Amino acid sequence: MIYLDNAATTLRKPPGVPRAVVEAIRSCANPGRGGHAAAAKAGEIVWQTRVLAGRFFGMEPERVCFTANATEGLNAALRTLVNAGDRVVISGLEHNAVTRTLEGLGAETVPVTAPIFCPAAWLERFEKALTPDTRVAVCLHVSNVFGAVLPVKEIGAICAQRGIPFVVDASQSAGLLPVRPAEWNAAFTAMPGHKGLLGPQGTGLLLCRELPAPLRFGGTGSRSLAQTMPDELPDRMEAGTLNVPGIAGLGAGLRWLSSQDPKRLLERERKLLAAAEKGLSELGAQTFTGPEQLGVLSFRFPGMDCETAAAAFSDHGIALRAGLHCAPLAHRTAGTLPEGTIRLSVSAMTTPPEIEGFLAVARKLRRSGRT
Amino acid sequence: MYDCYFTVRSVTPGQKGRDALLRAGLRCRLLRAPAATSTQGCAYALAVRQADWPQAAEILNRAGVRMEGRWLRRVDGTFERATL
Known part of the structure; x- marks a missing residue:
């Protein structure tokens, strides 16, 4: 088979990726829970992947949260920032991961349109659409349909000037273009682990420059007596057992990418x-x-x-x-x-x-x- | 002998703190916090030598690691809360 559907998921991975997955299945217990060797090994794999991702995207490691995919990250970001009736300005190229979530939240979604491959036009249209009553702006970095690159840095600068939280979907760019949430003034940046980052399916990252509302509630291996979710990252976003084999594979994908030009x-x-x-x-x-x-x-x-x-x-x-x-x-x-x-x-x-x-x-x- | 414990909320700040201490050349151990040192249930602790304690605290502060408590382990294995 000639596989040319990599925007959905990259099927062929560097050899280290499946090796890391298998090794984790064989040897890793639950990270951040028990104090025994198998739990500690899982914890190390998760930590090393967090550190690698942090270096890759210019984030402190604890602000790198593991998700199941980009959709989960976008859900977490939008559920944190958007309430029913809020005006949310989005690019006219967004995926259903954004539009359905906003619909579900009852937001007033305002899509910005422009010629697909004209970054200057996108910027101009966003600038007009980002009115004082805009609650949040959302923009993908690269279109999953057309491969167009949108000027997220410049849109983020406008959002920062106007005090509008900015969410970026980096699903198609992560692993290929520099993803720099701090330079973009992005409150949240979501991405899958299984596309350009070459990790396994069932992995994703949410890069948090703000504190998200928890999407799931439950055990975190920390402050167990407290019945509210921890107020610090990454625990706040990572209730329940993590996908350690997937995260191990994602770490291997990141290592491979880090070795390339x-x-x-x-x-x-x-x-x-x-x-x-x-x-x-x-x-x-x-x-x-x-x-x-x-x-x-x-x-x-x-x-x-x-x-x-x-x-x-x-x-x-x-x-x-x-x-x-x-x-x-x-x-x-x-x-x-x-x-x-x-x-x-x-x-x-x-x-x-x-x-x-x-x-x-x-x-x-x-x-x-x-x- | 690690006889000073810095408690942290979870494994992640523990790992961050451990890496910072090791980078600075201080020996340390990351472990589950003994129950006596944790008021909110499960937590982790960074154990260091008493002689390294002030320097370790400074390094952890600089690294942005939030410490929940500081404890000294007595010879009999019990703990007493400590201040620098």
Whole structure:
């Protein structure tokens, strides 16, 4: 299989990742609970991963909270900051992890729209939308549908000037672009561990520059007599047993990334996307591209249903994702509703021959009329 | 012999404190806090030598580690609350 659905999850990991998961399953007990060797080992793995993530994102380690995924982190952030009726300004590219949560909270959601690949326009529209009655602003760093990079640092600066808490969804950028919550003035930054950070599924991080409200209540291995949740991080956000094997794998993913040249990784992925885009354009596909695009290429063949085309690719061993990508708002903003697009997404493990293989299948399907 | 205990709320500040002490060249041990040193149930303690105590307290403060209590272990194994 040629796997090009890395924006959903990176399937191929550095060899250290599965090794760390297996080792943790075999040898780790519950971290931060008992005082025996197996509990201490689990505690060390969790701590080392926290420290690594802290270094990676410029945070104190205790402000790095483990979550099950980015969605959980975004839920925690938004439930902390948003009450029913609050005006929340979001980018028109947000994922359902943001929009459904806001809907569930009864917020007045105000999506900002702009040409997808024009950071200056996004900034200008956010600046207008961030009125004094805005309670919170939410913006993703990179679109999971189009790979567009949004100017979160500049939006965060406006939010800071106006006293508006800022939440960033770094799901598609973490591991590829610098993620710097302090420079962005982001109160909370959420990300999965299983995408660009190359960890296992069921892992995620919430980087907290403010104290979140607990999303779950329960045991933390600390202050057990108190019946309220601890007021300090990370315990406040980490009730219940942690996913130690997952966190061990995430630590291995972070170690691998730390050993790489980030600029080279980025350049490599951009070359892969450019090659895919060129080949698809030559076949008459409509592609959605722009400067600074990252990791993701949306495309479609005129007159062809996207799901049918993706199924045809799948029959030939190519893993893509078609449809709305859990981001109907992004497709509305781009004008690609109702059918959506086909999404090709690469990772640090994707190779040039895989893109060539994908294009060979695309040419074959085009000739046979299946795309 | 580790006879001075700094109690911290949970394992995470304990680990942060331990790393800071080790980086400064002080020997220490992170362990579950003895019940006598913890008023709110489960907690952790950083045990250091009495001779290192003032320096350790300063290092932990600088590292932003919130200490819940400071204890001296007597020869008979009981604890007494202590001030620097």
